Amino acid sequence: MKKLFLLITILFFSIHSIKSDNTDELLSIELSLNDTVYTIGDKISIKYKINYEKKLNLILPDLTHIFNNIELLNFYFDTASSELNLNLISFDTGSIQLPEIVFAFEDTTNNRILTQIAPTQQIQIHNYITSSNYLKEIPFIELPTTI
16 A cells, blocks of 8 residues: 555656646647537537647547547547647537646657646537527437547
């Protein structure tokens, strides 16, 4: 038990010391949404603009199990613009907080890993259709066989 506590303590302080470096000068992440109010079945498009220095290598997070009340349809990373684009859909109603996504960056000059937490946003999902909305079919989603 003491060994486990010691291991967790060492791991915590090593991660804290890596994060305590001034990473704000090296990288930043911006979040943009197509809207903040949706109806059940609407496609939710999220874009993370990731700005980082050339000496850093981006390590994309595993996005398959991050979202709880919302489903990940697909995602892609545009290397030319350094943008991570996510397409989501929700079949639950209410207020949903998008999760904090932790991005990791490898600093090749110092052999260390830096982390940056992406900003989060709250969205609303309604189950009603107003006169400004229209009825639509829920799109067929073909899931990739491998990720």
